[in-house]
Amino acid sequence: MSSFKHVLVTGGAGYVGHVLVPQLLANDYAVTVYDTLWFGTNFAPHPRLKIVKGDIRDTKTLAEAVKGCDAVIHLACISNDTSFALDEKLSTSINRDAFTPMLKVFRDAGIKRLINASTSSVYGVSDSPEVYEDNPKVPLTLYNRFKWECEEQLMAFNDPGFVWVTIRPATVCGYSPRCRLDLSVNILTNFAVNKGKITVFGGTQKRPNLHILDMVNAYKMLLALPDEKIDRKTFNCGFQNLSIMEIAQLAKRVVEEQIPEKGTIDIEVTSSDDLRSYQINSDKIRRELGFAPQFTIEDAVRDMVKAFQQGLLPRSFDDSNYFNVKKLQELKVS
Ligand SMILES: NC(=O)c1ccc[n+]([C@@H]2O[C@H](COP(=O)([O-])OP(=O)(O)OC[C@H]3O[C@@H](n4cnc5c(N)ncnc54)[C@H](O)[C@@H]3O)[C@@H](O)[C@H]2O)c1
Incomplete structure (x- = not known):
C-alpha cells in the first residue's frame, strides 16, 4: 500500500x-474521477468516490477538483488515431496544448506523484521485437506525436517533490464496464462471437498487447513504489507481441470451444497495404520494478466471450459507447 490517500484520475470514466x-x-484510496463523461459512467456508488464532470482544458474547475488529492493518474485524451483525426484542432487542444497548464495546476496543488499514460506507438513502426524505451521516436500520426510531445513537456518539470513517471502501454484488451470494441483483440472477438466470421486485413502485422487487468496492476504498482524507483523514468508496458492473424486464430479457437453451437468460425483474409508492425520490449519494467504481466491475451478473449454470453455487451456493433469515433461524431464535441 502506498503513502498516498487520494488519487485524481483524469479520463477516469473511460475504458x-x-x-x-x-x-x-x-x-x-479515495478517488476523484475528472472526466468530460463522454461515455457516461457505470460505477457503483461508493463513499470514497467523487465524480467531477470537467475538461482538462478548464484549469479553474480542475484546480478545484484536485484540492485534497495527493496523486494523479493522467488518462484523459482523445485516445486513438481515428478519433483524433475527426477534428484535429479540438484534438490538439486536448492532447497537446492542455498538458503543461494541467501539470502546473497539479504541481501548484501540491500533487506528489503524477503517472502519465503515453503509448507504445510513440516509436512508429518496427519489425524488431526489441524496441526499447530509448529507441528513436518516429511517431506516424499526430495522436502518437503529441503523446511523445507531452512526454517532453513533462521532462521540463523538475520541481522537488513533484515525482512523475511515464508509462507506454501496449494496446489494451479485455472486458471493462465501459468497453471499447475498437481495439484489435476486442474487435476480432466481437466479430467471432456475433458474426461467426472474422475478416483480417493483411494479418502479418504484429501488435503488442496487454490485458486490462495487467494495465490496472501496473498503475497500482506505480502508485505504491517508493519515489526513487520511478521518479522521472519511462517504462514500456506490454506482454504478448502477436500478429493480427494470431489474434484472429485465438479468437476463433476460443469461441469454437466456449460456444460450440456457433459452429466453425471462418477467417477471411483480405489484402491490406498497411502491413506495419509495432512491437515493444518490456524488460525494463520487469527488471527495475518487478512487474510481470499475469494475464494472457487468451484470458482477455475468454473474458470478452463470457461478457458477450452474459449479455453485458448488447448491441455490440451499434451502440456508439463502444466506439470512440462514433461517440465523438455523435456528441459533436468542441
Ligand atoms: N486503450 C488502449 O489500448 C491504450 C493503449 C495505450 C495507451 N492508452 C492511453 O491510456 C489512456 C486511457 O485509455 P482508454 O482506452 O481508457 O481511453 P478512453 O477513450 O476509453 O478514455 C478516455 C477518457 O477521457 C475522457 N476525456 C477525453 N477528453 C477529455 C478532456 N478534455 N477532459 C477530461 N476528460 C476527457 C473521455 O470522456 C474518456 O472517458 C489514454 O491516455 C490512452 O491514450 C490506451
Whole structure:
C-alpha cells in the first residue's frame, strides 16, 4: 500500500478507468474521477468516490477538483488515431496544448506523484521485437506525436517533490464496464462471437498487447513504489507481441470451444497495404520494478466471450459507447 490517500484520475470514466477506479477504491484510496463523461459512467456508488464532470482544458474547475488529492493518474485524451483525426484542432487542444497548464495546476496543488499514460506507438513502426524505451521516436500520426510531445513537456518539470513517471502501454484488451470494441483483440472477438466470421486485413502485422487487468496492476504498482524507483523514468508496458492473424486464430479457437453451437468460425483474409508492425520490449519494467504481466491475451478473449454470453455487451456493433469515433461524431464535441 502506498503513502498516498487520494488519487485524481483524469479520463477516469473511460475504458481503463472503469476497471482501475473500482480497484483503487478496493485498495482504500479515495478517488476523484475528472472526466468530460463522454461515455457516461457505470460505477457503483461508493463513499470514497467523487465524480467531477470537467475538461482538462478548464484549469479553474480542475484546480478545484484536485484540492485534497495527493496523486494523479493522467488518462484523459482523445485516445486513438481515428478519433483524433475527426477534428484535429479540438484534438490538439486536448492532447497537446492542455498538458503543461494541467501539470502546473497539479504541481501548484501540491500533487506528489503524477503517472502519465503515453503509448507504445510513440516509436512508429518496427519489425524488431526489441524496441526499447530509448529507441528513436518516429511517431506516424499526430495522436502518437503529441503523446511523445507531452512526454517532453513533462521532462521540463523538475520541481522537488513533484515525482512523475511515464508509462507506454501496449494496446489494451479485455472486458471493462465501459468497453471499447475498437481495439484489435476486442474487435476480432466481437466479430467471432456475433458474426461467426472474422475478416483480417493483411494479418502479418504484429501488435503488442496487454490485458486490462495487467494495465490496472501496473498503475497500482506505480502508485505504491517508493519515489526513487520511478521518479522521472519511462517504462514500456506490454506482454504478448502477436500478429493480427494470431489474434484472429485465438479468437476463433476460443469461441469454437466456449460456444460450440456457433459452429466453425471462418477467417477471411483480405489484402491490406498497411502491413506495419509495432512491437515493444518490456524488460525494463520487469527488471527495475518487478512487474510481470499475469494475464494472457487468451484470458482477455475468454473474458470478452463470457461478457458477450452474459449479455453485458448488447448491441455490440451499434451502440456508439463502444466506439470512440462514433461517440465523438455523435456528441459533436468542441
Ligand atoms: N486503450 C488502449 O489500448 C491504450 C493503449 C495505450 C495507451 N492508452 C492511453 O491510456 C489512456 C486511457 O485509455 P482508454 O482506452 O481508457 O481511453 P478512453 O477513450 O476509453 O478514455 C478516455 C477518457 O477521457 C475522457 N476525456 C477525453 N477528453 C477529455 C478532456 N478534455 N477532459 C477530461 N476528460 C476527457 C473521455 O470522456 C474518456 O472517458 C489514454 O491516455 C490512452 O491514450 C490506451
